[in-house]
Amino acid sequence: xxxxxxxxxxxxxxxxxxxxxxxxxxxxxxxxxxxxxxxxxxxxxxxxxxxxxxxxxxxxxxxxxxxxxxxxxxxxxxxxxxxxxxxxxxxxxxxxxxxxxxxxxxxxxxxxxxxxxxxxxxxxxxxxxxxxxxxxxxxxxxxxxxxxxxxxxxxxxxxxxxxxxxxxxxxxxxxxxxxxxxxxxxxxxxxxxxxxxxxxxxxxxxxxxxxxxxxxxxxxxxxxxxxxxxxxxxxxxxxxxxxxxxxxxxxxxxxxxxxxxxxxxxxxxxxxxxxxxxxxxxxxxxxxxxxxxxxxxxxxxxxxxxxxxxxx
Numbered sequence: 300x301x302x303x304x305x306x307x308x309x310x311x312x313x314x315x316x317x318x319x320x321x322x323x324x325x326x327x328x329x330x331x332x333x334x335x336x337x338x339x340x341x342x343x344x345x346x347x348x349x350x351x352x353x354x355x356x357x358x359x360x361x362x363x364x365x366x367x368x369x370x371x372x373x374x375x376x377x378x379x380x381x382x383x384x385x386x387x388x389x390x391x392x393x394x395x396x397x398x399x400x401x402x403x404x405x406x407x408x409x410x411x412x413x414x415x416x417x418x419x420x421x422x423x424x425x426x427x428x429x430x431x432x433x434x435x436x437x438x439x440x441x442x443x444x445x446x447x448x449x450x451x452x453x454x455x456x457x458x459x460x461x462x463x464x465x466x467x468x469x470x471x472x473x474x475x476x477x478x479x480x481x482x483x484x485x486x487x488x489x490x491x492x493x494x495x496x497x498x499x500x501x502x503x504x505x506x507x508x509x510x511x512x513x514x515x516x517x518x519x520x521x522x523x524x525x526x527x528x529x530x531x532x533x534x535x536x537x538x539x540x541x542x543x544x545x546x547x548x549x550x551x552x553x554x555x556x557x558x559x560x561x562x563x564x565x566x567x568x569x570x571x572x573x574x575x576x577x578x579x580x581x582x583x584x585x586x587x588x589x590x591x592x593x594x595x596x597x598x599x600x601x602x603x604x605x606x607x608x609x610x611x
Contacts, residue, residue, distance in 0.1 A: 316454045348440040350505065357384055359575050360414070364603040365390040368578070370596040372422060383520075385596050387578070389504060390415045394436050397608070399449055399466055401436075412439045413448065414501045428455035431522060436592045437501035447498035450472030452521035459466060464497065493533035494568065496520040496557060503570050504554065510555060511538045519559065525588070534559060543571065552579065557560060563587065 350356045351478045365388055372383035394413040395402040418433040431454040438444035452463040459479030466473045471489040493516040516533040536559045543554045557566040563586040583594040
């Protein structure tokens with residue numbers, strides 16, 4: 300094709316070429332309608348929040364008090380049994396959706412109310428005692444924000460420490476991980492939006508009827524993924540919400556289970572059938588290389604303490 304023919308062709312298809320180039324530029328900049336992520340810095344009106352008009356919910360949670368729960372922890376692997384303790388603290392706080400952190404600012408334009416869960420776990424594992432923490436920030440307005448906005452996980456022992464963070468970006472979760480152990484230092488990545496196992500505890504406390512029931516896509520807990528050195532990704536699972544009766548108290552309870560067939564892992568959470576849906580116990584069962592590990596946490600004490608929104 301000589302230059303005259305090429306010039307004539309370009310002139311005749313100039314508008315078409317401009318459209319193609321504009322589309323390619325939009326794709327590169329992630330500005331197409333299919334790539335623009337749902338904004339998470341919008342404060343929704345109260346009428347869009349089902350819990351804003353729930354008097355029982357507001358009277359229990361919107362008081363400046365935190366709920367402090369203490370659990371006895373037992374972890375069994377083969378014939379070995381380890382004991383520990385978990386503190387699970389629930390607090391209502393304001394969360395800045397732009398800065399991605401808890402805030403006490405009077406400016407509410409970029410904040411939303413979240414149920415913050417702090418889990419502190421300590422266990423003695425032979426020579427190496429370790430502690431881990433998990434913080435999950437789940438908006439009370441689950442209509443506008445269908446997933447937790449942020450999950451932090453950290454683990455420390457005498458050998459070092461590791462840290463993971465997940466931020467909800469709308470269509471994806473942004474994952475960041477750090478570790479003193481090179482094999483576990485997974486690079487930062489993005490994961491498609493799915494349910495987070497870590498947010499299930501908060502969703503039970505907000506409204507268990509909104510839990511996924513049936514087949515679902517879920518990202519296993521950061522603790523499990525980091526401890527087994529697995530990729531952070533959404534995988535298929537089966538979820539079930541059903542009633543059960545306590546054999547001793549005859550109290551009617553709820554039991555929520557998550558089963559990951561390909562991971563040979565099962566999570567079972569038992570909680571009160573009525574508000575405020577306190578979590579009474581939970582159990583993890585994992586089978587790896589023919590070895591079964593079972594972790595059980597049972598509630599021994601629950602009380603409200605003065606921590607509240609002024610806490611930073």
